[in-house]
Amino acid sequence: MNNQTLLLRARALRVGYSSTVVAGPLDVDLFEGRLICLLGPNGSGKSTLLRTLAGLQPPLGGKLEIDGATAARLSPPELARKISLVLTDPVRNSNLTAKALVSLGRYPYSGWLGTLGEADLTVIEWAMKAAGVSSFQQRKLITLSDGESQKVMLARALAQDTPLMMLDEPTAHLDLPSRIQLMQLLHQLVRRTRKGILVSTHELDLALQVADEIWLLRDKGGFDRGAPEDLVLTGVFGEAFYKEGIRFDTSSGTFHIDQEQGPRVRLIARGAPAAAAAFWTKRALGRYGFTVVEGKETTEETVHSITVTPGAGGEIRAEAGEIAGAGSMCWTWEYPGVSRSFPNIAGLLDAMGQNFPAAMPK
Amino acid sequence: MRPGRQTFRLAALLLLLLLIFLLDVATGSARIPFKDVCRVLLSMRIDNSTWQYIMVNIRIPKAITAVLAGCGLSVSGLQMQTLFRNPLAGPDVLGITAGASLGVAAVMLAGGSIVTMYTIKELGIAGSWLVIAAACLGAACILMLVVAIAGRIKDNVVMLIVGVMIGTITLSLISIWQYFSSSDLVKDYLLWTFGSLGGVSGSQLLVFTLAVFAGLLISFFSSKMLDALLLGENYARSMGLSARRARIIIICSTSLLAGSITAFCGPIGFIGIAVPHLARSLFNTSSHRILIPGCCLIGTLLMLLCDMIAQWPGSQNVLPINIITALIGAPVVIGVILRRNYRRVYS
Numbered sequence: 001m002n003n004q005t006l007l008l009r010a011r012a013l014r015v016g017y018s019s020t021v022v023a024g025p026l027d028v029d030l031f032e033g034r035l036i037c038l039l040g041p042n043g044s045g046k047s048t049l050l051r052t053l054a055g056l057q058p059p060l061g062g063k064l065e066i067d068g069a070t071a072a073r074l075s076p077p078e079l080a081r082k083i084s085l086v087l088t089d090p091v092r093n094s095n096l097t098a099k100a101l102v103s104l105g106r107y108p109y110s111g112w113l114g115t116l117g118e119a120d121l122t123v124i125e126w127a128m129k130a131a132g133v134s135s136f137q138q139r140k141l142i143t144l145s146d147g148e149s150q151k152v153m154l155a156r157a158l159a160q161d162t163p164l165m166m167l168d169e170p171t172a173h174l175d176l177p178s179r180i181q182l183m184q185l186l187h188q189l190v191r192r193t194r195k196g197i198l199v200s201t202h203e204l205d206l207a208l209q210v211a212d213e214i215w216l217l218r219d220k221g222g223f224d225r226g227a228p229e230d231l232v233l234t235g236v237f238g239e240a241f242y243k244e245g246i247r248f249d250t251s252s253g254t255f256h257i258d259q260e261q262g263p264r265v266r267l268i269a270r271g272a273p274a275a276a277a278a279f280w281t282k283r284a285l286g287r288y289g290f291t292v293v294e295g296k297e298t299t300e301e302t303v304h305s306i307t308v309t310p311g312a313g314g315e316i317r318a319e320a321g322e323i324a325g326a327g328s329m330c331w332t333w334e335y336p337g338v339s340r341s342f343p344n345i346a347g348l349l350d351a352m353g354q355n356f357p358a359a360m361p362k
Numbered sequence: 363m364r365p366g367r368q369t370f371r372l373a374a375l376l377l378l379l380l381l382i383f384l385l386d387v388a389t390g391s392a393r394i395p396f397k398d399v400c401r402v403l404l405s406m407r408i409d410n411s412t413w414q415y416i417m418v419n420i421r422i423p424k425a426i427t428a429v430l431a432g433c434g435l436s437v438s439g440l441q442m443q444t445l446f447r448n449p450l451a452g453p454d455v456l457g458i459t460a461g462a463s464l465g466v467a468a469v470m471l472a473g474g475s476i477v478t479m480y481t482i483k484e485l486g487i488a489g490s491w492l493v494i495a496a497a498c499l500g501a502a503c504i505l506m507l508v509v510a511i512a513g514r515i516k517d518n519v520v521m522l523i524v525g526v527m528i529g530t531i532t533l534s535l536i537s538i539w540q541y542f543s544s545s546d547l548v549k550d551y552l553l554w555t556f557g558s559l560g561g562v563s564g565s566q567l568l569v570f571t572l573a574v575f576a577g578l579l580i581s582f583f584s585s586k587m588l589d590a591l592l593l594g595e596n597y598a599r600s601m602g603l604s605a606r607r608a609r610i611i612i613i614c615s616t617s618l619l620a621g622s623i624t625a626f627c628g629p630i631g632f633i634g635i636a637v638p639h640l641a642r643s644l645f646n647t648s649s650h651r652i653l654i655p656g657c658c659l660i661g662t663l664l665m666l667l668c669d670m671i672a673q674w675p676g677s678q679n680v681l682p683i684n685i686i687t688a689l690i691g692a693p694v695v696i697g698v699i700l701r702r703n704y705r706r707v708y709s
Contacts, residue, residue, distance in 0.1 A: 056596055080602030089594045092447065095648040096592060107590050107601040113651060114586035160601065 004031040006068075007082075007164050007196040008053065013062035015045060015052040021060055022048045026223040028215060030198060032163060035190040037207035037228075038200040040217030041241060046200040047088075047168055049217065053198065054166050055079045067163060080108040084160035086153045086167040091141060098144065098152045099137040102128055105159030124159050130189065131155035147178030154185070166198045171206075179203055183210050204241065208232065208253055216240050262289035263356055266305040273310040277329045281308060284345050288353075306348070307332045368645055368652050375659040379666075386428070386666045387421045391678050423563040428665040430574040431559065431627050432637075434619035436661030437581050437654055439634030440641070441616050444588045444650070445509075445609070448518040449698055452635030453620035455522060456508050457529030458501045459631070462624035463555065465500025467536045469493055470551055471543045490569040490626075498573075498621030504528060505613050519699075556682035557628035559669055570626050577619035578658070584611050585650035592648055631684055632691020637661040639698055664690065 007030050014024035022045035030036060040046050051057050053064070055071055064071040067082050074082070084105070091101070105127065106120045116124075128134045131154045141149060150170055157165055167186070171179040183203065187210040190197050198215075201207055207214060208228045216224040216231060218240045224231060231237040238248030245258045265285060269278035282292045285306075293302055309330045331342045333351065342348040388399045394416065398408045402417040435453060442451040442458075453459050469492060508525060515521045540548045562570055587608045590598040595605050623630065641656040642648070668686040 054600065056599060076599060076604050077602035080600060083600070085597070085600040087596050087600075089596050091593050091597070095642050095646065097648075100648060101593075104590060104593060104601065107586070107603070110586070112583070112586060114589055114649075 004033060005163075006030070007032055007066070009063075009065040010053065011063040013052070013064055014060040015048050015057075016060050017048070017057075021221070023217055023221050023223065024060075025062055028225065030164070030196045032196050033190055033194040034196055034212045035187055035210060036196070036198045036213045036215060037211035038198060038215045038217065039202075039204060039207055039240075041219060044217040044219055045221075046217055050166055050168050050198065050200050054083050054085055056085075077108055080160065080162075082162050083164045083166060084157035084162040085165075086150070086157050086170050088168050088172065091149075091153070096141050097137070098133060098139050098141065098155075099124070099128070101141060101152055102133075102155045102159050105156040105161075108160065123161055127155045127158035127161075130158055130192075131185065146173045147175065147181070150174060150178070150182060151185070154182070158189075162195075164196050164198070168200050169202065170199060171201055171203050179206065183207075186210065205254065256286070262291055263304070264293060264302045265290045266293045266302040268294075268305060268307045270307060270309045274308040274329065277308045277310075277331075281306065281331065281345060281348075284349060288349065290352075290356075304333065304335045307334070368647065371645060372652075372655060372659065375656075375663065379659055379663050382663055382666045382670075383425055383429070386425050386670050387417065389670060390416070390421060390673055391680075392416055419563055420560065423567050424560045424669065425666065426567065427559045427562045427570070427627065428669045429662045430570060431623045431630060432633065432661035432663070432665030433658040434574045434577060434623045434661075435630060435633040435665075436637035436641070436657035437578060438616045438619040439636075440638040440650070440653055440657050441581055441584075441588065441612050442634070443638050444591050445612050445616075446512050446521065447592075447594060448512075448521055449639070450518055450522045450635065450695070451525075452632075453501075453616065453624075454629065454631040455529075455635055455695075456525030457504050457527075457532055458508070458616070458620045459624045459629040460529035460532035461500040461502075461504030462497040462621045463500070463629050464504075464532050464536055465496035465498070465621070466493060466554070466625055467539055467551060468500070469496045470554075471536075471539050471547055490566045493625040494569065494573055494622045497625035498617045501621040501624070502613060502617035504532060505617055509609065509613065554628045555684075557630045557684035557687075559627055559665075559683055560680070562626045566626065570622060573618060573622035577615050577622070578654075580611060580615040580618070582654050584608070584615065585654055587611070588650040589648070628684065630687055632687045632695065633661055633664060636691040636694035637664060639694060640664075 008028070009030075010026065010028045012025040012027065014021050014026075016022035016024075026049075038046050038050060048057070052059050055066075055074070058072070066074060066079070069078075071079070102124050103116060103120075106116055106124065107114070109120060110116055125134075128137065131151045133148070133151050133155050136144065136148065136152075141152070144152065154167075154170070157167075171182055174182065183199075183201075183206045186197055186199060189195060190212070199207075211228050213225060214228045214231055214237075216236065218224070222240075224236045224240070226234075226236075228237075232248075232250055232253065235250070238250065241248060241255070247256050247258050248254075249256050267278055267282055267285070269275055278294075282294070285292050309332065310328065329343075331345065331348045333340050333342070333348060340351060342351065384399070384403075387403065388394070388396055392413070394410075394413045398410070398413055399417065401408050402414060403422075408414055438458075439452040442453065442456065443449055445451075446456075508528060511524055511528075512521055515524065536551075540551065543551075587598075587603055590601050590603045591608065593601075598608070599605050620634070637657050637660050638653070640660050641653050644660065645652050645656045647653065664687075668683055668690060671686050672681045672683050674681075
């Protein structure tokens, strides 16, 4: 990593408003070709930190260097050639076309009347292509969906042609496919353009997937940074988002609703094909408060056990007179003296509910 | 829209404008043959000295005043709509003309019995500058107040109401002043508030032209800034715009335009708010490089039309210009509010 250019360097940086320090002191470095996700619960100061790093508001203390120069010494036009932004501010102009908006990205380079040269037009075209918005050049902003207009805003930032790019919660208000698409786009851009990109976001699972590094702001000014996987394994990640009744499961990388410890059930998957079915079975049992013990090896004593077997689904389904089922799987529930088989999870849950009325919804 | 079509529309408007200008100076309570009108415009002498006088001292100055007022009010309205990112902004609705009125009232009413609008006009250049300076100062004060308040209000209609309130407060201040002034002064002031394009001539016209041209020039040179401000202040700053400097420049230009026009023509309403919308829909663009000349042309055209309606050919009476601009402009404002995509776009 040492041969990469350091784009942003902050030391003992404190951010906030007038006399209230929201976060810091914190030390961060941002290298080229890295996608960094800035995470943190609401009110932890994500936006304030991002705005400060972007030069929209002055730091309350500490040192901030952008591309080797002290940030406070950079004039607005100089800064505009180093950092481009995608903000949460709505752009509500009814007459602006997608292309006109992207063209505004050339503002720091254009003449005093805003006239664009050949080189500018090339950059604009490239930016629209890279963000995947070439097809709606002449469309008015109001006719675009939230996902589309966010990509146009990204294209505008790309047209600004800066080594650093910062995005403040770009996935808010987007539907799930658009969120994934946007994060994927950023991930590719970092690889292709060697830009350093900082994204503040609430998309924890997406961030864990695409980020090269995570900056984690915690309540009361705590700060951690590192590779996403390291933060998960050291427990820092789960701790930062800990809330009453919610638990971060390091084995699956997802958040779970905490349940009271219910009846213990052993879950056995027969062979690799049953792994997915076992995973979803565990989730279903977890929802109803069962404590699932996995695998045969465990020495723990359990009265009940559920075995997921691939391939046997067809027979049982025919036997039970059912057609609907979850693939060709068979769920077998055993406890001393009894063994019952089911073609799907719904059937299993139904039967178990009759034996454990306390665990199941009425 | 392609640049070619925009240029074509600008040229077509310019041609239409020349035609309307000609019509405007050709019509009035006195019947002057069209041939003689043209001769005067081409600065050739005509035999009838009364017609010559009417043309040179009344009709042509009035038409030029209409051109200047139309340009200035529309462009100041456009700048305010961009600065506040509010389609309902305009010099009259946000109380800027009221501020200019306060400045004018200060000169007229505080001057005591000697200084009336008439005597100010008689003072020539010095007096003209005095009124302009007072009006621009009044406009700038209110504009800065509105800018300060606008930072705290996100809703456009609420901002409109606040602007109207500020205007009302300003006008109340003037009313208090009027109450304690002599009836002659009050009458003089009231006549001025009806708005009139006539009565600006000679050296005043020169001062007026200079002030409006300065305002327009500043505004045209700031068209790049205005484009950036379309995205809001934070984005504009991230693109290298110094927000404070931009705001000062726009405030200067707007106060100069709205102030000087109000000083000479009275508080003319609705042109400033309506014309930018017409320009946007006609040129189908958001680029101020096109919109500013577009506003100038449409504003001028509308102002000349209003003037022609006000002095309906054959009629001996001249209606106050404010009545006509309100009749034409207010429906445009209602249209903007009612527009189907209004909620989605602006709220």
